[in-house]
Amino acid sequence: MSRILITSGPTRQYLDPVRYLTNGSSGRMGAALAAAALELGHKVLVVSGPVQVAYPAGVERIDIISTEDLLSVCRAEFPRCDGLIGAAAPCDYRPRRVESQKIAKTGQPLELLLVETPDVVATIGAEKQPGQWVVGFALETEDPRFRALVKMERKNCDLMVLNGPEAMNAEDNRVEVLARDGLSLAEFHGPKETVARGILRIIQERLVART
Numbered sequence: 168m169s170r171i172l173i174t175s176g177p178t179r180q181y182l183d184p185v186r187y188l189t190n191g192s193s194g195r196m197g198a199a200l201a202a203a204a205l206e207l208g209h210k211v212l213v214v215s216g217p218v219q220v221a222y223p224a225g226v227e228r229i230d231i232i233s234t235e236d237l238l239s240v241c242r243a244e245f246p247r248c249d250g251l252i253g254a255a256a257p258c259d260y261r262p263r264r265v266e267s268q269k270i271a272k273t274g275q276p277l278e279l280l281l282v283e284t285p286d287v288v289a290t291i292g293a294e295k296q297p298g299q300w301v302v303g304f305a306l307e308t309e310d311p312r313f314r315a316l317v318k319m320e321r322k323n324c325d326l327m328v329l330n331g332p333e334a335m336n337a338e339d340n341r342v343e344v345l346a347r348d349g350l351s352l353a354e355f356h357g358p359k360e361t362v363a364r365g366i367l368r369i370i371q372e373r374l375v376a377r378t
């Protein structure tokens with residue numbers, strides 16, 4: 168039995184006390200992966216952004232808001248985990264300045280200056296210890312396999328799950344699981360629950376069985 172950390176859902180980056188940047192991630196893929204991991208007898212810690220989805224009973228859950236929060240919880244928890252599945256869609260940018268008061272309208276255009284947030288999967292991938300594993304997701308619209316393989320290398324992932332933009336906020340998904348050597352291990356499509364069971368089966372065979 169392994170302890171698996173699953174990142175799930177979107178993050179929020181506030182501009183002022185009431186406005187934020189985010190994306191349409193629902194957390195459904197994270198919830199489906201959590202259920203599939205529990206079915207295999209693993210312990211599951213979900214670190215989730217703000218979502219409506221219900222995670223299965225039996226998971227441990229830590230809620231976060233921003234990408235920086237997600238990173239600090241993952242860095243604190245990962246040393247006690249065997250693996251991480253990065254199913255979250257963290258915001259890649261944050262406003263450089265967060266206003267302490269609500270930004271008032273002036274009748275003029277408002278320019279926002281955004282800076283990059285840390286990459287959680289890449290940070291954990293760089294810090295993982297022998298025996299620990301990291302599985303990333305790649306949502307690509309162009310040259311998907313090549314880009315996913317480059318991402319797997321850059322983020323030091325053991326497997327990469329490639330999906331398309333239709334995955335966002337949908338019931339179904341279509342994914343391809345890629346190995347480090349570029350091999351396509353499997354394709355799964357259908358309800359996210361079915362896809363998640365397929366992904367966990369590969370993680371079980373290739374990563375859990377190895378440790």
Ligand code: C5P
Nearest residue numbers: 253254255257285286287288303304305
């Ligand atoms: O680079 P890209 O966002 O396409 O990579 C997707 C993978 O990286 C996913 O596994 C996602 O959870 C993870 N990610 C992350 N932190 C970010 C951006 C992406 O962990 N700031």
